[in-house]
Amino acid sequence: MSRRFLAVRHGLAVALILAAASPVLAAAKASNGAIPQRPEQLRYPALDFEVPPAxxxxxxxxxxxxxxxxxxxxxxxxxxxxxxxxxxxxxxxxxxxxxxxxxxxxxxxxxxxxxxxxxxxxxxxxxxxxxxxxxxxxxxxxxxxxxxxxxxxxxxxxxxxxxxxxxxxxxxxxxxxxxxxxxxxxxxxxxxxxxxxxxxxxxxxxxxxxxxxxxxxxxxxxxxxxxxxxxxxxxxxxxxxxxxxxxxxxxxxxxxxxxxxSWPGNGTAAAWPPPEPDFKPTAGLYHYEKDIPQAKVFIGHQGLEWQDWDDPDAAPLQVMNEIFGAGGFTSRLVKRIRSDEGLAYSAGSVFTIEPFRPGQFYMLFQSKNSTVALASKIALEELARIRDEPVSDEELKIAKQSLVETFPRRFESPRAVVRVYAQDTFQGRPHEYWQKWRDRIRAVTAEDVQRVAKRYLDPDGLVFLVVGPWEQIAPGDADHRADMNLFFGGKVTDLPQLDPLSLEPVP
Amino acid sequence: MNEHRTNHVAPRLLVAVTLAVLLALPAVAGAEQGAQVPVSTFKLDNGMEFLAVQRPELSTVYAAWVAHVGSSNERPGITGISHFFEHMMFKGTHTIGTTNITRDLEIMDELEKIQEQIRAEDRKQRERYRLGEIDNPFDPEQRTPKMVELEARFNELMEEQRSLMVKDEFDKVYTEAGGSGMNAFTNEDMTGYFVNVPANKLELWFWMESDRLLNPVFREFYTERDVVYEERRLRTESTPTGKFDELFESMFWQSHPYGWPVVGWPSDLESYSMAQAKAYYDTYYAANNLTGILVGNFDLDQAKALAERYFGRLPQRTAPAPDVVTLEMQQLAEKRMVAECDCQPQVQVAYHTVPFRHKDSYALDVMTGILNGNTGRLYKSLVLDQGIASSASTNQNSRKWAGAFTFNAEAKGDATPEQLEQAWYAELKRLQDEPVPAEELQKVKNNIAADAFRRLENPFFLCLQLIFYDGLGDWHYLNYWADKTLEVTAEDVQRVAKEYFDPTNSAVGLYRRSADAPAEEMSPELAALPAQLRPMVQAQLKQIQASQSADELESALNQLLSQKDQMPPQVQPIVPVLEKALRERIEELSAAPAAGGES
CATH class of the missing domain: 3.30.830.10 (Metalloenzyme, LuxS/M16 peptidase-like)
Incomplete structure (x- = not known):
């Protein structure tokens, strides 16, 4: 048999009338066949998804x-x-x-x-x-x-x-x-x-x-x-x-x-958890020379490590990142760098919280060499903005709704369910984490988002990495909107070209 | 007729077609039967078709539609416009994406008038380019004063339009409603649009998709060209072999439109007009050229009613979209490309074969099964036995109008692309000379039978396959591919191996690592030089090696030594390297008897 985790909740009256039909069908028929002017006017039955118990x-x-x-x-x-x-x-x-x-x-x-x-x-x-x-x-x-x-x-x-x-x-x-x-x-x-x-x-x-x-x-x-x-x-x-x-x-x-x-031999359980990295990144502008027409850029720093699975900053961080750069076209980096300016095909941000090491935060994009500086300037403006101003109600609503509504997909198939739970066991995450997940997202406020942005995004601690031909990147765009001197006073660390086999600098 | 479709039991995928007699050898238990997907179909009055697969165990629906149009429907001048369209379809409608549609459309008319004038300037720029006055007709640094002025006016108007726009509202509506994975793709034959929506919000998909087909507004048309150009830089121009793959394809296809890239030629990308886009849209995005696809948790009757209510609004068109009528010319001679790139030395050999659903396509698929994989002939021979490749595989790509079979391998150690090419011909000859042994054929068929189930596991992948096969011309292929392929005999494989693999029907691409890229073969002297000097020195070393005249080299050596002191210090390190190479070559030539009549 196949386990079903989905039940569609519907109004009692409708259920009585159309007991044999699919509840989704019932609700739609109730909308009476007229096409509303705008999609917001559509009415849907509730989708009552419960996280399957482990x-x-x-x-x-x-x-x-x-x-x-x-x-x-x-x-x-x-x-x-x-x-x-x-x-x-x-x-x-x-x-x-x-x-x-x-x-x-x-x-x-x-x-x-x-x-x-x-x-x-x-x-x-x-x-x-x-x-x-x-x-x-x-x-x-x-x-x-x-x-x-x-x-x-x-x-x-x-x-x-x-x-x-x-x-x-x-x-x-x-x-x-x-x-x-x-x-x-x-x-x-x-x-x-x-x-x-x-x-x-x-x-x-x-x-x-x-x-x-x-x-x-x-x-x-x-x-x-x-x-x-x-x-x-x-x-x-x-x-x-x-x-x-x-x-x-x-x-x-x-x-x-x-x-x-009947497993032979005698081994030992691995020492657990894995060791932490012992390293502090040095902020600065770094460059690796490569002859391509479109440079690739990461700008960021270390992220956060799970210390407590009930960490009250975790849900706000997820919402913040969604609004900032992870939410596709509705997020700020994509809107400004790709959609408004046409400077990149893909742009976005990543913020991870990881179990056995600090995760990572970075803004990413690729752009033709002459507009790398301009796209970077925009990215840094957005970084300042998400720290300095509260996000709008609309952004907050879209990000939260999206996270909550797409949540059931994590449990889409029986295979997906057991994978999630096996990962819990591997990482030491309690299964109840998932029971609380949506309520935590729903509770996030604009103040929460700004608080975690201020606390975890550090404009002074950025590692700014560019791979591409520096001579074409440094001067910036034809309209002189930005050049690479805007960042770290133009002081750039040239990373050595490495021999691909020894990884030693090529002399 | 629908009651059995509204049940909530997970659908048993129907098992059909028992093969009467397989081979005398054992087949994998349970795998000798093909897997069938129960697809419900219906068609609207305007000609739009629908495919529906119910998976009630899901909490969502994968919803998609495919337009039967791709880069092969284009012509020179508008290459890439199918893909460009895919981008424009996310820019909104009369309702979505603006706060004031009346003013919005007025602005777009005015923008178009400015673009008309910019196009007139473009003509002049192209002429200047032809006359050799400028080296790039699209270089922003070379714009005429009039163009700068026109662009400034254009940007001003764009600013006004942006003030009325609701940016990326199409995405916002879906995202807020829990839609996810919204995307689209374009290839040579089709353009597909897909999204995953919560099961209770399927009506939103009908609303949004029929709206963008009914009332599209191609906002940000001219700035989106820049995004597409960035996509081209990303996928084609900044990858190790991207530019050469494009060159290879256009060498391989002589007359067929498959020869130009899906993303389009750069000069065409710079030149599309709104009028061209609208004409293209009217022809290829008509209801009778579209198919809607649903995979997930929904009620079929309701989906039908919604389809009629929403997509039924699209106007009817009786004339079918035109076929691609240009046939590939019969190839007359082998084609060959030798490229240098920052890439692993590798080889590609391509042959013109057959399109989608051709009767020989199944035997060609089986042939790839014999050759590919861990226990396939190529891995065994080229990777394990001969040790000349790190990977080797083949692919039969049956597109809608024509097809190709390709062999690819990457070299290992000192092996050359030419060696890999020869090793391929040897394996090919084996297939032409000897029938495939029964057990080997059965192994391939067992895998085909198992894969027929595997590819139904993931509902999103199932949706993509329906898009893909319908886009190629027949979704039923999903259900009969395995059965037809299981009927292929050893004689069939031998026959197609003989029929399609003549050298005069092939194109060969040989890729060597660029001379200036650091590679392990570099001599220690060369490696010790500063990176910027190496390409020059390597070029000279090549010349020295190629020279057959000791006298010529002697005089070069003398010249080098006499000029040594005048060289700038940063170039000095090259002297000992060249000196050593010259002396060694001179010695070689003096020791050996004069070759080839050179003195």
Whole structure:
């Protein structure tokens, strides 16, 4: 059966008359077929969405391993996803750089103890199963998606791989040489340069979340390193599991329990939470030279870290960012930079609150080189304005309504529901967070928005990063509305051109 | 006829078409049957069609419409106008986007008159450009005094119009109502507009979309050209291979309009007029050229009633939009492009094949299945066995009017794009010479059968597929693609591999890394030079390597050494590098017997 979380509430009289019909239909018929002059005059039935309680999905396997299961028999497909507390945050000391990511890649690509890489791949492909594994910074993961009819075989292969990966040496060489080819392309795309330099400017070079692997470090990774990392961290005690699709809950729990019970070896639970970055960004104008007709820009600083899931500033920050630059065409940055001035195709802002480190705040856009200064000037004007003036009632209303009304989409499918709850468990966020979410947004006032804008947006602490050809950017636009001397007195730090493999400055 | 459609049970996607006999080899249990989407259809009197898929478990509806128009319907001079239109459709209507429609329209008339005069100036600028008096007819620095004056008047009027405008109101109305993911796309064959609305607010979609089709006002027409130009810079001009991809496409298509980019040529972007836009709109945005699409939680009868009430207002047009009649010329000789960019060395080989729904398109799809993926032939051969590529894949792109099959690969290590090209021909020859073994074919078919279900999982993706296939000419393809593809035999694959892959039917693109980009092959001496000197030195090193005359090099060496002291200090570091290269080449030439008659 498919769980339904949606009920449409409607007036009693209407319900009695049209009990058999869809409630949405009932309400619309009540509007009598005339087309109103303006869309605000349309009348809708209420949409009574309740956040589905987490408990019915939650199960524990032996050893306390959390499993969220959502049955959905719409299609004959099953998805099993495993999130692990393992990643590059565990690197350092015995674990060399790049080992977590490469372990994540190679578990899938290197065969198993029983099957060569080629045999394993052929078997998986013949079943039309989709199996993948990844290694990230604070988490690693494994996914299986297959037709219900081959679930047993699919699960068998999935766990054979997870428990006894082969780490085939030849395949490891292929994976390493592919990574090396990727490294060579590090300076090809301006967006990639922007992301890399931005992470360094915000969190430093040594923080695991912003670290970039060099070719020498890659070369130093050996098969034994991967075996050791897998042995130690790719283990049931580090796992959170979700299952969604065409399964029977009891049945699939029994199958998972059996697989996990026979996990070999003896590893340890990963040290948790991951370490914090130890870095303070230095405000200033930074530039990386790249010959392109349209420069890319990030302007911002560190954001906020979750200390308390009931933080009263969290909802106002979300509303503030929505009004400032995250709300598409209705937000201020998009309106002024794109819509009014035609200076950029995309513009906007990001403000994140993250669980294990300060998040980030930035304004972003791309513009033809001569109008970078003008677009930047506008962005900074808007930054000042959202701190100095309360937002209008209309902006506040649109942003809040939008956040509240789109909220149900987070729980759109059974798969989405169990993913949200598994993320809660991973981050340590209480499930009740979602029950309170909409009321908190509804309660935000214009004063709240201004208060958090003043408190968390810092015009004096901005890191201002431009990737593009400086000679064309610096003088500004033909109408002399702005040039780069407007920012930091024109004092710019030229970031060194880096060798894509060593990441050393090119002499 | 509708009672079974109003139930609240999640729809079982109907399973149909059991293949009578597959192969002797085992098929994946449960996957030997194709997945079918229950799509309800209806048509309004004015010719607009609707496709509806009910997913009552959702709290929203993905609502979309597609206009059967794209860049292939354009002509030189207005390339990119289909995509430009997509932008204009968000600019409001008689009701949405203004506080005073009467004055708003008056201003737009006046703006148009000024633009007429600016266009007259543009003609002069183009002439000056042809005569070599200016190097860019659109350069703001080269404007005539009259243009500056006209633009100032234009901007003044725009200011007045802006004071009446309700900025981006179209977005505001949806956003406030909980609409999300509102967007649109344009490609060669279609333009699609979509949004997700809460299930209780579907009527808003009908109101907003029929209003913008009925009473559109193309506000900010001329400033939006700048936004589109920025989009072009973003997607085409500032990406590693964007400019060359565009060049490759226009080399590949000789006569067919697929040869120009969807975003349009830059000079056309600068030149569209409102009159051109209106004529285009009247032809291609008529009701009989549109299809509405709904996927989500709604009542079908109600949706039908709303469709009639709202979209039924669009005027009827009986004449269908014109076909694209230009056929691609039969290619006579292989085409070849060699490009240098800040990119991984790579190769692309494209062949003219078949359009959407052509009877051979299914066998070509199976052929890509044999070649692609982790256990596909290309990965096994080029990546694993030969170690010359980091990735390799193929794609059969069946567009509405014509199609192409492409091979792409990126080089690894010292391998050259030419090596990858040859490796592709070897794999191609295997497909032409030998039928695909039964088990390999079954593997591909098992994946097709499973993917037929996978692509129905996500309701938004399902909506996009309906837009896409209807835009290409037949949404039913969604339901019969898997079955037709599962019927393909090894002989079919061999036949199409022979039929379409002649070199004279191909275009080859070879991409090398630009000489000035830092690459690992750089000698330590070169790497030690300041970055700005390297391109010059590299060019000279190339010349030195290419030279066959030791005498010529000797005299170059003498010249270098004699001029050394007059060089500015910042250029001095190049001397030892060139000196070393010259001496080594001279030695090489003296040691080897004279080649090719050179002395």
């Amino acid at each position: 408990a019915p999905f939650y199960h524990e396997l032996a050893g306390g391993i959390p499993v969220y299961v959502a049955e959905d028999h719409t299609l004959p497909l099953v998805t099993v996803s495993i999130t692990l507390r393992a990643g590059s945050f565990l690197e350092g000391g015995e674990v060399g750089p790049g080992v977590a990511a490469l372990t994540g890649t190679m578990i899938r690509q290197g065969g198993t103890a029983q099957r060569s890489a080629e045999e394993f791949d052929e078997k998986v492909d013949f079943l039309a199963a989709d199996i993948n594994t990844t290694g990230g910074d604070i988490s690693s993961g494994a996914n299986l998606n297959c037709i219900t009819g081959v679930l047993d075989e699919g699960l068998g292969l999935f766990f054979e791989m997870l428990k006894t990966p082969g780490f085939d040496g030849g395949r490891l060489d292929v994976a390493k040489s592919n990574l090396l080819e990727g490294m060579k392309q590090r300076n090809d795309d301006a967006g990639q340069i922007l992301d890399r330099e931005w992470q360094w400017l915000l969190y430093g070079h040594d923080y695991f979340g912003s670290k970039q692997l060099t070719a020498d470090e890659l070369a130093a990774i050996g098969r034994d390193d991967l075996i050791a990392f897998h042995d130690r961290y790719w283990r049931p005690e580090n796992m959170i599991i979700t299952v969604s699709g065409d399964v029977d809950t009891k049945d699939v729990l029994a199958k998972l329990g059996k697989q996990l019970a």
